[in-house]
Amino acid sequence: MNLLIRWGALAASFWVATALIPGINVLGGFTTYLWVALLFGLINSILGGLVKLLTLPAVILTFGLFLIVVNASMLLLTAEWSDKLDIDGFWPAVLASLVISVMTRILGGISKKAISS
Numbered sequence: 001m002n003l004l005i006r007w008g009a010l011a012a013s014f015w016v017a018t019a020l021i022p023g024i025n026v027l028g029g030f031t032t033y034l035w036v037a038l039l040f041g042l043i044n045s046i047l048g049g050l051v052k053l054l055t056l057p058a059v060i061l062t063f064g065l066f067l068i069v070v071n072a073s074m075l076l077l078t079a080e081w082s083d084k085l086d087i088d089g090f091w092p093a094v095l096a097s098l099v100i101s102v103m104t105r106i107l108g109g110i111s112k113k114a115i116s117s
Contacts, residue, residue, distance in 0.1 A: 009107035010100070011037035017099040023092030027084050036085050040078045048074050071097035 011033040018024050026036055051070050052059065058066040072093040079087040087093050 009104050013100040013103035016103050017096040021092055021095050023088035024096045025086040032084050039082050043078050044074045
């Protein structure tokens, strides 16, 4: 159940990112957002962990700020592998990764409170 809630929160975060940031487009409706969220989650969980491990010295030197670049690159890789997600460059990907991270944290916190009460 928790996995489905996190998947829905990620899809909603993608919707917010496409609404706020010019240069990020998801081509389709609700099910397309779910597909992009699933693909991003898989890429981030499989390759993201490895990339974060390999870039650990840069992450430490920048006090964790390099993780924004890693997340943006995972988002760009998702756009490369999906024909439903379009990103116009690196900076929209950076802004989108920030929005997606913040929204996922907020929605995850709300869902945890709703489940525990």
